Amino acid sequence: MGSVTTFPLIPTGAPRPAPAPQKKKIRGGDRLSATLMLVGVAIAMVWANLPGETYHQFWDLPLGASFGDASWTFSLHALVNEGFMTLFFFLVGLEVKRELTVGELTDRSRAVVPIAAAVAGLILPAGIFLLFNLADGEFDAWGVVISTDTAFLLGALALIGPKFSSRLRTFLLTLAVVDDIGALLVIGLFYNSGLNPVPFVIALVLMVLIALVRFLPVGRGFAYGVLGAALFVVVYLAGVHPTLAGVAVALLIPVFPPRRNDVERSVELTQAFRESPNPAYAAAVTRSLRESISINERIDTGLRPYVSFGILPVFALANAGVHIDGDTLRDALVSPVAWGIVAGLVLGKFIGITVATWLVGVVGRGQLAPGLSLHRVAGGAALSGIGFTISLFLVPIAISDPHTQDLARVAVLAASVIAFFLGWAILTVGDRISPPHPVGFKLARPVDPQRDHIKGSMDAPYEIVEYGDFECPFCSRATGSVDAVRERFGDDIRWVWRHLPLDQPHPHAQEAAQAAEAAAMQGRFFEMAGKLFAHQKNLERDDLFRYAEMLGLDPDRFADDFVSPKVAHHIQDDRLDAEIMDLNTTPTFFLNGRRHVGPYDSASLIRGLENSAPMAAKTPAI
The missing domain is CATH 3.40.30.10 (Glutaredoxin)
Known part of the structure; x- marks a missing residue:
């Protein structure tokens, strides 16, 4: 099969369900996730500016865990950023593995344009940030501006709602996957506290064991869970940010399109259950249906709602709380860090992605998919300046001074707002000048009895x-x-x-x-x-x-x-x-x-x- 697609197995004579409106569900999910994150930002901003220090006091609450003589102490904020966000990066890794194995990135001719655009959208923002900050000692924070927030990006596109946006959405998704790969490499290579060799070697051994789990006849899910948890702890002890353990596990989990033999087996079992309903057949049908879809997709489907509608809004709530007063705003207006973040995210993403897309077309190395115009790419490039999640995630890692961290957070939020309205303007004006048309909706060549x-x-x-x-x-x-x-x-x-x-x-x-x-x-x-x-x-x-x-x-x-x-x-x-x-x-x-x-x-x-x-x-x- 050309892509990962599933269809319902409906016994003869069973009620026929109405087809699921997949596009509406996807856009509705994107919109809801973005809305919940915005609600988290709004609550955090209001809470952080109330009298007292309750916002920071709450997220600095100490938590602890012990096992025998070993004990760990961490804050509630660390639980969110290093614990819960591991699941977010785990989903990112699942998506990267899926796109590299069975998705858009398997076809070089279709992927070359968004890959080139994504690379330019990683490099140019970092370069712009460094131009603003080489002299003031905060040049290490260049990683804050490189990544696009996929959830907010797709949510913003759903909120704007341009007509016939499926090709643009696919382009941006492919771009975002490459962007995520770059961001993960940057975090792993440049934002770690130094390697501790013994835990690092143990982590490598655990990764080999995780890679071998696919060969177990039963209990693969349980094995992935136990070994993944162990890898999280060992990666943390090795001095690498523990969220990367989620990425490592995801990349080692296999993905494959549905196999004909598995689907046929499910059909046979369904027919047997229909003829003789009993618990044994019911369990066999459930197991067969589950195993006909790769564990990558099953985990993604099961976990994504909790991450999109739970973890990401909580992350926004825990990280967007900045005390804003006259001094903070004045400092931000003259801060090279703040200006570097705004310029890097807004201008760097917009110029890098748009120009790279145009250049690849000019030199003939790739072309846009039918129905996808350059002005739509430019609108998507502007929206890519929404760098919310990973940008805020890296702020406390890349910047040590608390006041400068607040200035950086203000800049990230400001850049996200500017990027949204810039993308909205480009898409709205561009579509009025050059109205989009659906591609492939009608049969291009009528049936000819002389050749068909x-x-x-x-x-x-x-x-x-x-x-x-x-x-x-x-x-x-x-x-x-x-x-x-x-x-x-x-x-x-x-x-x-x-x-x-x-x-x-x-x-x-x-x-x-x-x-x-x-x-x-x-x-x-x-x-x-x-x-x-x-x-x-x-x-x-x-x-x-x-x-x-x-x-x-x-x-x-x-x-x-x-x-x-x-x-x-x-x-x-x-x-x-x-x-x-x-x-x-x-x-x-x-x-x-x-x-x-x-x-x-x-x-x-x-x-x-x-x-x-x-x-x-x-x-x-x-």
Whole structure:
């Protein structure tokens, strides 16, 4: 499968749930998380400016833990910043691992622009900060300005709500992942208290053990938890900031797309439970469904709400409390640290990301995804100046003087506000000058009976066009989903297959498509397609020629057509159509000419067709 996608397993005859509005859920979650963090900032600011020192006294409350003769004492503030925030950095690490393994960063051609932009957005802000602070002795605080707050960034984008923002959101997410990688490296390399060799060696041993947990037959979750907790303690004793233990554990947890065998096993168990409900089958179904999704994604899904809606707002509450009076504001206005932070975050991020994106396009090393304009990148670059979480996290680590810390916090908050309104202005004005349009919403090329592979009549009122590849385990003919759709509609539907070989995850897909087209030259496309889907694990060239022989095709003609320009051009034309529509996963369906979004099980496809208007009858060309 081209991307990590799941679909519901619905037994025959079971009630059909309505498709989940994924985009609305994502944007709503981003907006709520950002709102809760803003509430935390507001409460912290009001609390810190009340008479007395209750804000600082509360967060400085001492806490302790002991085990035998060993004891530890830490403050409530340290519990939040070094304890709870480990879970935040753990989620960052999970996302980094996922993007590097199965996400946007696996495709160099699609990732080169946001990667270059992110690197520029790390380097230029630090350079600008150093220009302001080389002379005053606070140049070590350059790390405060390098990182973007992903939660606030996506929350701000959701609050602004530009039309057709999915490509911009994906661009910013990819950029934020690279940004997070840079920030984590900076924290690990430049903001540690010096290595203690014995605990450090123990930490390395624990990391090896964590890497081996994936091979345990049972109890992997428990093992990750115990070893992760031990690593947290040892990393702290080694002199490295303990939050990096969360990153290390996350990077060692495997991630993979759903595997066909696992999904089929879940279907079999679900059917068995439906026929004979009992606790043993229920437990087996639950375990099978859980294990068909990688532990990376399961942990992320389970933990993210607690981090987004709990830990990050508490972090904001614990770190945004700055006593603001006339002296603080006057000092901030003349402080090189404050000006360096504001200029670094606002100007550095905006200029670095925008100019790098433009330069990469000019030199021809990469290009923006369809529908993503430079003015939208500029708006996203401005929003990237919101450096709230990691910036505030690094302030007490990078700056020792309490008063200068307060000036830095004021600057971080001011930069975040300026960055939000600058991004809002650029996106709003830019969209008015150059209104955005959806990409890939409609089928780019109408179905042509002279070149497309069609099952059903061209006079049928319903049409389903599938872009897929023969190595994709979740394409319709492999799962039988379209067979169920065709059974439901009968003669009222036509199914059309178009090629979208995903070369990186499916290395045999291109040659399998060539074999199908070579068979089509002898009128046997669908027979060959059936062979390819039935033997997805055996798609080497020798296998393809053996299938041709089994179908009784002329072997010499098949061999010639297999490498012919006509076959290559047919597949390439389908690829180019997919590129125009910005398709990058298989399967992708178009129902009556409009792109289907959401689950692609047979029930969802049937519902989508029933909710769409029938198409006008088409007469085959003569």
